[in-house]
Amino acid sequence: MLKGLFKNLKKGKPSPVNSTQPLVISRAEHGISRTRISGNALKVLYRLHNAGYSAFLVGGCVRDLLLGRNPKDFDIATNALPEEVRKLFRNCRLIGKRFRLAHIVFGKEIIEVATFRTHHKDGQEHLGQTHKGMIIRDNMYGTIEDDAWRRDFTVNALYYNIADFSILDYTGGMQDLQDKVLRMIGHPEQRFHEDPVRILRALRFVGKLGLNIEPETEKYILQLNHLLENVSPSRLFQEVLKFFQEGATLPTFKLMQKYQVVARLFPQTAAMLSQHDTQKLIEEALISTDMRMKEGKTISPAFLLAVFLWHPVSKLMKHYQHTDDLPIHIAYEKALRAVSSQQSEALSIPRRLMITVYDICFLQHRLTCRYGSIPFRLLDHPRFRAGFDLLILRASAGEPIEELHTWWVQFYSGTHEQRVELLKAVQDLPGPKRKRSNRRRKKKPAPKNNTHPPQ
Numbered sequence: 001m002l003k004g005l006f007k008n009l010k011k012g013k014p015s016p017v018n019s020t021q022p023l024v025i026s027r028a029e030h031g032i033s034r035t036r037i038s039g040n041a042l043k044v045l046y047r048l049h050n051a052g053y054s055a056f057l058v059g060g061c062v063r064d065l066l067l068g069r070n071p072k073d074f075d076i077a078t079n080a081l082p083e084e085v086r087k088l089f090r091n092c093r094l095i096g097k098r099f100r101l102a103h104i105v106f107g108k109e110i111i112e113v114a115t116f117r118t119h120h121k122d123g124q125e126h127l128g129q130t131h132k133g134m135i136i137r138d139n140m141y142g143t144i145e146d147d148a149w150r151r152d153f154t155v156n157a158l159y160y161n162i163a164d165f166s167i168l169d170y171t172g173g174m175q176d177l178q179d180k181v182l183r184m185i186g187h188p189e190q191r192f193h194e195d196p197v198r199i200l201r202a203l204r205f206v207g208k209l210g211l212n213i214e215p216e217t218e219k220y221i222l223q224l225n226h227l228l229e230n231v232s233p234s235r236l237f238q239e240v241l242k243f244f245q246e247g248a249t250l251p252t253f254k255l256m257q258k259y260q261v262v263a264r265l266f267p268q269t270a271a272m273l274s275q276h277d278t279q280k281l282i283e284e285a286l287i288s289t290d291m292r293m294k295e296g297k298t299i300s301p302a303f304l305l306a307v308f309l310w311h312p313v314s315k316l317m318k319h320y321q322h323t324d325d326l327p328i329h330i331a332y333e334k335a336l337r338a339v340s341s342q343q344s345e346a347l348s349i350p351r352r353l354m355i356t357v358y359d360i361c362f363l364q365h366r367l368t369c370r371y372g373s374i375p376f377r378l379l380d381h382p383r384f385r386a387g388f389d390l391l392i393l394r395a396s397a398g399e400p401i402e403e404l405h406t407w408w409v410q411f412y413s414g415t416h417e418q419r420v421e422l423l424k425a426v427q428d429l430p431g432p433k434r435k436r437s438n439r440r441r442k443k444k445p446a447p448k449n450n451t452h453p454p455q
């Protein structure tokens with residue numbers, strides 16, 4: 001496929017690395033057709049161009065188009081200043097403190113337009129960096145070449161020029177794309193220090209695009225993954241969301257394990273990954289997530305968070321239940337609070353999502369309450385489907401809940417009459433019972449001998 005896309009790009013062509021002259025790949029030499037570019041992105045490119053500015057598609061969209069993939073979004077780089085961009089578009093809003101960006105809004109589609117940026121010049125680095133070398137402000141405008149060298153990976157620094165439909169390559173990205181290599185631009189040690197999130201980005205791109213990590217880049221991913229501790233929990237959460245939505249969660253998760261970054265994102269889960277059932281539960285969930293993305297279905301970040309936190313919650317819940325002798329629902333609540341508060345030190349998960357995670361985990365207890373009208377009411381619970389899905393995953397990952405799982409599958413798909421029968425059949429099973437008032441309590445027949453495992 002790549003051969004076709006880089007039509008006449010000859011292997012071994014000298015790389016323009018460190019020169020001011022980019023490698024220019026003419027329209028005839030690459031496979032990007034305008035029919036695959038968003039109409040709105042083309043509108044923005046043409047308007048900038050017609051107003052006398054230079055305008056390029058850049059970043060992930062050029063990379064993905066060259067790989068024959070559908071880009072998630074289209075980013076534009078230009079020499080127009082943000083204020084100048086605003087004057088050209090009525091539907092433009094300027095955003096960002098760290099990066100001043102123009103967003104051109106077309107209904108649901110937003111085209112991001114960024115003015116070429118540069119690194120801080122020698123002697124001025126301190127203006128935009130912490131004492132640890134992390135970039136906190138990055139708002140100095142520069143040339144397209146400066147802009148290319150401050151991007152993260154060579155394959156992310158290709159520019160599609162609307163003036164003549166050529167591609168400009170300052171950093172050797174075209175060759176790396178052809179060779180399927182992810183290479184940090186510049187020195188990986190310095191670039192990871194500047195922004196440790198690049199470690200997660202590297203793993204995400206490798207997982208998604210099936211690239212190989214260039215050895216020097218790889219060496220520093222392993223050496224510097226501890227720098228992720230310096231990244232704010234809210235930025236890390238944004239990266240986790242991208243990881244969940246990329247359609248390649250399983251390969252990316254395996255890379256995260258290989259390069260020891262899971263503990264930076266999910267410390268409590270990472271501590272349990274050596275246990276087979278935790279690993280299995282997460283893998284099963286990620287397989288089905290990737291499948292859903294392939295089928296064009298949406299995924300629920302709250303569900304995946306619940307999957308990641310389920311074993312820490314259930315382990316702590318059992319501890320509170322047995323060691324502290326707490327009733328099961330109190331033990332659940334206490335465990336959920338403790339696990340979520342520790343998790344929020346690593347990732348700042350919005351409250352709204354965390355409440356859903358709570359519900360999905362707590363439903364694992366509610367689903368064991370098979371008496372009275374509870375199962376019927378649970379079917380109407382707004383999180384029932386997610387709770388039920390977690391129950392199914394737990395069973396397929398080997399938790400000893402086979403009977404409960406089969407019962408719920410039958411109850412869920414049964415008619416009303418079948419449900420009533422199913423409910424009758426489990427009245428005498430051991431498990432959480434409704435607390436009845438003395439007045440209504442009747443003498444029950446002795447429980448039958450049954451072989452069902454306790455829930």
Ligand code: ATP
Nearest residue numbers: 059060061072073075150151152156157195197198
């Ligand atoms: P995706 O398919 O996930 O959108 P992307 O490469 O487009 O991949 P974005 O986060 O949309 O990723 O960023 C757009 C471009 O901005 C990147 O391709 C890269 O050139 C540049 N970029 C983004 N984040 C960084 C960073 N942390 N350091 C340097 N350059 C970055």
Ligand code: MG
Nearest residue numbers: 059060061073
């Ligand atoms: Mg992008």
